[in-house]
Amino acid sequence: METHILLIDCTDEKGLISKISTTIFHHGLNILIMKEYVEEETNHFFMRMELSGELQIERLEGALKNMLPNDAIISINPKRKKDIVLLVTKEYHCLSDLLIRHNFEEINATIKAVIGNHEFLRTLVEKFGLPYHFITHENKTKEQFEDELYSQVAYYQPDYLVLAKFMRILSPDFVGKFENKIINIHHSFLPAFVGANPYKQAYERGVKLIGATAHIVNNHLDEGPIITQQVIQVDHSQTIKKLVLAGHEVEKNVLAEACKMVFEDRVFVSRNKTIVFS
Amino acid sequence: METHILLIDCTDEKGLISKISTTIFHHGLNILIMKEYVEEETNHFFMRMELSGELQIERLEGALKNMLPNDAIISINPKRKKDIVLLVTKEYHCLSDLLIRHNFEEINATIKAVIGNHEFLRTLVEKFGLPYHFITHENKTKEQFEDELYSQVAYYQPDYLVLAKFMRILSPDFVGKFENKIINIHHSFLPAFVGANPYKQAYERGVKLIGATAHIVNNHLDEGPIITQQVIQVDHSQTIKKLVLAGHEVEKNVLAEACKMVFEDRVFVSRNKTIVFS
Amino acid sequence: METHILLIDCTDEKGLISKISTTIFHHGLNILIMKEYVEEETNHFFMRMELSGELQIERLEGALKNMLPNDAIISINPKRKKDIVLLVTKEYHCLSDLLIRHNFEEINATIKAVIGNHEFLRTLVEKFGLPYHFITHENKTKEQFEDELYSQVAYYQPDYLVLAKFMRILSPDFVGKFENKIINIHHSFLPAFVGANPYKQAYERGVKLIGATAHIVNNHLDEGPIITQQVIQVDHSQTIKKLVLAGHEVEKNVLAEACKMVFEDRVFVSRNKTIVFS
């Protein structure tokens, strides 16, 4: 029997859980796991359920729509793998980590292709039998570059784009085509050290922790809603090069964790924040 | 408007969430937070809700009892402070931490008294205006000692006993009088280094992490259901004395965290495990 | 036999360790622990030794001065407790933690007095038999306030000042009188969320980690050289109030750790960084 994920996001009101769970019950379904959260400032209700039983998506969706507030966003999906495309530049650590996890089916996703703005990572990607597309940004306007990128990505119709250390800043126009569908790893414990060379900044500031932040890319605010963050302890004796390596350890763990959360439909975006039902 | 905590623990069956939440709704109550868990091996359902609204405890309890499986344990409490008694010996670190948190109302509990089998900690306790009772174990049978202890504890009718580094092992008889009501801090990352002198053992074994475990004391199994555990990094250069100090840091944090969870009604016991709705 | 701490800070050159350790040997002393670090960018040498044996401070200092580079800063101290004065406002968590550690001789320091710009923490401090001085900042110019503060501090001739959540910004003039002698706890993982209300900022940004930073206060740069930093995991469900409490846990641990390091002569300051021989 297939498992389905039901996601609901709407204005909060009294009796919501009762209405929803009773509808589920009347459709003969069983609630395996249920998590909910009410954001008080916005009076907003978020819910994630895993359901088992014979489920007719449209019928259930219709029933829920009838009883929920008008602004309700309802999503019912079989617990299936997401299709994803990775964007990379030259750094291998996040890409390798995702390739290995994908190869052994540890993440709930199918990597359709990897696109790089350098040739450097082609060999690695092809070891794993995946298509690698090289699209250089050189001698092109940003618009030309992003048009090519978009065509290639669109060909695969992915559910999500993962920027696995992709070192080009994407225009609002490009980002707007994938609303809340782009995951990025930021080489710093946000909101610290925004900008180039965060490890050099960290070294010069003598920090005792190095961090990384995985977030959703959007156009509304600085770096987009944070999905997860981690840090690692460092000390005065570590050179910039060693800080970079320490940072890589955190970056790949953080990105993997964020991908896991997103690809299992555990992440809601609310303004500039995420609600993560881990 | 008062907030109440509703706890339910029963055999799982289809439709439970629907039944419960609908009953809540019909009683005019609002669900502020709801967490549930189904333990598959035992087919058991655990739920914790925070409810707001005008609540008549007996009426709601009756309504729930009527519809839930026969084995249901239902508890409805106003979100009030627990009464607790602390048992100590000579070590000050866990006691101090709880006294400070209590003094500034950081934990959801009222310390009614501290009982020690040494006089050493009286001064500290009395600084905070709390009664300290000295009950020595010397020149007494275990039974005599525990009888005295029980009388003194019983006088205060506490909801929970906290063993804040109490270094006497309590008999099954004593423990049986406070089922799932005794919280202990174990000076080790259980199940490691059971027995005396865990830090000496840790030193000789050259471990690179020192841990501590807070657990419920019961008679059924070795150390009882684990509530929370933490570790701290150590290295070869730390002497036993320094390992002990490092251990103290963990012990007091772990015990405080466990107390927080228990006193906010977030902990269920299922056989030798806990379910913690943090 | 007393233990002494030898600290050396000078331009690096070949043979330094040989020269120093041979001098130590010729003075009949034994090196218990030795840590050194060369900062490459500045070609600077830092060393901390613990020495046992009968030591004549001036004789050893003279001998070392003769052979070390001209810019050498040499400090030889018996391993004695530092005298400290604490500055506080209204928050109790860092102060309580230090009072308890002091009471049970866990930190290598003697608290001579606590000075607060509110009366709120007097009761707590006096429980521990320590003098509490109330110096309000109200109806005074900053200069007047700091003059009074300085007089009171100077009376105790402390080795270090600890700002245990002292919520007034000290002027460069005041700070200049205690060069590298003031330890502060910053309510954030620096360099993030500088400014007022960091927890509100953190909440609104939806961060998944909350941090704190202990640092030396100086006048040269933003927040001064970082001694130590820690973080704690948080999630979307935590209100600002809960973030503050989570932050308190980190703040007191971080400040205690920094005090430990500084009071055991383990911290060198080099421009805006620290070298910590932990």
Next chain:
Amino acid sequence: METHILLIDCTDEKGLISKISTTIFHHGLNILIMKEYVEEETNHFFMRMELSGELQIERLEGALKNMLPNDAIISINPKRKKDIVLLVTKEYHCLSDLLIRHNFEEINATIKAVIGNHEFLRTLVEKFGLPYHFITHENKTKEQFEDELYSQVAYYQPDYLVLAKFMRILSPDFVGKFENKIINIHHSFLPAFVGANPYKQAYERGVKLIGATAHIVNNHLDEGPIITQQVIQVDHSQTIKKLVLAGHEVEKNVLAEACKMVFEDRVFVSRNKTIVFS
């Protein structure tokens, strides 16, 4: 100019650092980094130095031998990559991690070959252009199996053997041929949950942390000297399968860290403990 690592392990006596550093100086060498530790219970001295300058290994070794206690073990090596052989069974996570780090020269070692007692991991290894040898243990005595294993390993003359989730217990005889040269990853926070199925044990015990331990394999004591340990937080809702996956994250990080330490000559073994100069 090449860098050399000097390791010294001998009975402690007054003046050792002076003697050693003066010899280094007289040979015209520069001490880049120096770490030392005296184990008090055994009165033993351990030291690691990184030296730059033109170094004649035998000449320096002779000079040091002349002045150090008779039991001194002196090792002087150019900072070169170690040759290693990996032993595996079916689990991919530690192997993959090491293959990636090796491929991008993150670890100070050359993987000469991987030997497995199943064919399962051949494809992965060969993707990276490395030899994979399949040596089954089936239908063989332990002695026969280990003889074949030994022949194959010996062919490569590795500096170290890494058991990257190799699920056969090696005999004292085999281990004896590689004294302190075998690194293993243990699927538990030692000394906890020794034996088969540690994750099942952990699940049934309801632990709140899952750990892993990397250690040197020897014949003297239970699991051998611990190099490094880490833990990860888990909760009641994680099934055994999810605990296993959480454990994998820790295992690969811990093994990578241990390999880093060992391959950079940072690990001394003293009885059943390690001294790690990180």
